[in-house]
Amino acid sequence: MSTALEIRNLSKTYSGGVEALRGVDLDVEEGDFHALLGPNGAGKSTLIGILTNLVRPTAGEIRVFGVDARAHPERARTLMGVVPQEFNFNVFEKALEILVFQAGLYGIPRTRALPRAQELLERLGLGDQMHQIARHLSGGMKRRLMVARALVNSPRLLILDEPTAGVDIELRRGLWEILTELNQKGTTIILTTHYLEEAEQLCRNLAIIDHGRILEQGPIQDLVRRLEVQTFVLDLAAPATGKELPAAFQVRRIDPERLEIDVPGGLTLNQVFAALEACGLEVISLRNKSNRLEELFVHLVGRGRP
Amino acid sequence: MNAHGLWIALATLLHREVGRFLRIWMQTLLPPVITMSIYFVVFGSLLGSRIQRIDGFSYIEFIVPGLVMMSVITNSFSNVASSFFNARFQRSVEELQVAPLPDWIMVAGYVGGGMLRGILVGFLVLLVSLAFHPVRFHNLPIVLAFLVLTSLVFALAGFSNALIARRFDDISIVPTFILTPLTYFGGVFYSISLLPPFWRGLSRLNPILYMVNGFRFGFLGASDIPTWIGLATLIGLAAGLVALNLGMLARGVGLRT
Incomplete structure (x- = not known):
């Protein structure tokens, strides 16, 4: 089995001098469901920001399925899908159009993107909301919309940054089912969450990050046994x-x-x-x-x- | 992504940008047309009849190219500045950042949208002007070249502005304090040959003068400035702004911390 994500000595110092990451090493195997845990300010968001092209690393190497993400960022990004923590879609667009637009940015023509977007929205329980303007959707619907959007390019690596934050338990369990199904079909998933039972229930491996360093990583069962x-x-x-x-x-x-x-x-x-x-x-x-x-x-x- | 994929990505971005300004036509297309119609009525019909001919042309005939150009400039600029800054503000620009797009696609998509709005508004203003005076083309390729290059330059400038702006106020500073004065002093309403030597020399530092005069030459065959200087200025500005925008994107200005 190959490595989906390989991070070596990744560091980030912000312009104000804050060291958000201090030589992070992380390996996520293909097909894994991997948790990334850490308290607020530990460096999780910076790490995900670097992976998703929102933050520039100071030093280090990143490989996504063997592709050097710093030398070939566009090739690496074709392999990834991202569900960010904050809503970041155009709230004046319709749900279906948000997905079709994102697909277009991945080079998927509208004729192929439309049925794919419809299928994803149905699967995430948003079939009735396809033509609804995004700002009229409830918080839970918006979150599911972001999951659907991240899947529109069929990513091999899906990164979710606190996807269930502020979501009711019913919706959370619905998302867990979808993510488990995706993982069983071969999608590698990296999840950050503050709900530790969520990580224990869904993930096989975890990394705990604090003060910009990985404190511990490995199979969850091995770690809790300790x-x-x-x-x-x-x-x-x-x-x-x-x-x-x-x-x-x-x-x-x-x-x-x-x-x-x-x-x-x-x-x-x-x-x-x-x-x-x-x-x-x-x-x-x-x-x-x-x-x-x-x-x-x-x-x-x-x-x-x- | 291969060339076909890049083309789809560019077309997707353009489709959304054009769809946006067409959807809100009451805010994007109608106001400049109404404003310019008022200019035509006041300066062209009411005052223009009392103003002597300039370079052998009636006043309304003289100001139409300048007013069309003024619409192209402000609309190309403000379309990109507001749309791109809004995407930054709403964070929907992250949709583009996570996608496998080279930076130039982002620039081309937004700038293309701004150019199309500028050109469409320019065309509508020209149509309205027909109610006041017939249009004649001295050199249509020159008209088209100035139209496309001017909209390109100001759409690129709008992109730069949106990239460095921190607040909504920052995207209104340039149109209010720079574009409007430069446009009014850029020979839209008068020929610089009417100015004293000092002001004539100072006017030559205003790049909009070259655009307005080049565009006017395409319509009337008369200009204060040689046309090639106007074209060279526009091409130089466009090249400089492309380099500036791509350089800022590569350094992550406004988008990446």
Whole structure:
């Protein structure tokens, strides 16, 4: 399998002296669903801005499916589609025309672009809004319109910058389905998001960026396994009032029927249940106190801060 | 992208630009035609009959080419300046930036749209002028050459303005404080032969003088300036502005941080 995106030693210093990227190295394999996470101001938008020709890099190399994006920017751009964070279409144009226009800029003639645009709008649930002026669309519709627009040139690499920000849960899940389907059909996807459960649910690999540096990258499952402690919230069948709590674990009472338990890495949930049973505590449900990826994220980003 | 793809991209951009100014014709085509009609009535019919002939031509006959040129200049410029700055402001220019387009397509698309509006408005103003005086062409190729080159120069200048503008105010500064005075002092309403030597010499520094006089020569066969100087000035300005715009785009001015 080839590499969809290869970034080497990418740096960006803005004219004011702000170092947004400090030697970023990143590899995204073809067919991957890759998350790019980081707190606000970490360098994500600068990185995506460079990939999409909106920001000029100070130094470094970028290859898109082997094409040197700095030497042959136009060839590299034919392979990509971008869903930006902010709405950036002409709000006075009709939805269908926005897609046909974008297709034209990729050299796709109107006769081919029109059925493709119609198909994409139908697929994204905008079939009834095709001839609607874009500024009359709801926020969720506008976001789906941007996804449809990014797909009009059938990109091999799709970059989405917080595509579900401010979107209701139903729409978010709809977009997840579409993105999963695209990825299963072979489109490589890079996603930035602040919803870590979204990244954990959709992506196989991730990179965490902070202060312009990649702190960690690799398969999500491998990274979350490295968590030293996981905290679970347990719902009990009966109040634990007056009962002894397992001494082998850090356990805190939230209320009579709920406990919070820290499980160190290396121990299994079977061991937890055995200890609870020995104390006469019956568990009816449990959940992670916080998303595992969120714990990893907070751990890594927190470690990098003064 | 191959040549066919580039042609489709250029045609796409042109199609949108032309569609835009045709769709809002009440704002783009009608006002200049009405303004120029008023000029024809006031300066041509009402005052013109009391003004003596210039270079052997009636006053209305003398000012028609200049007023057509004035329309071409302002419309070519403002079409590109407002459309491109609006695309920057709305960020829809990013649609072009992410696409696999060389910079010259962006320039050609917007400038082509501005030229077409300038030429169309010029044609409409010329049509209106027929109600006041018949038009005669002394040299049609010269008329067409000045029409196309002038619209090109000012559409390119509109692009430069839109690229460096930071606010909407910045795209009205050039038409208000530079284009309008230069046009009025560019020989639209008078022949510089009527001016004292100092002002005549100063007028020769005004590039619009060369455009207006060259264009007028195409209609009337009379000009204050040799036609070849006008053509050379326009070609030089166009080449300089193309280089300026492409240079700014390559450096990311106004578009890339």
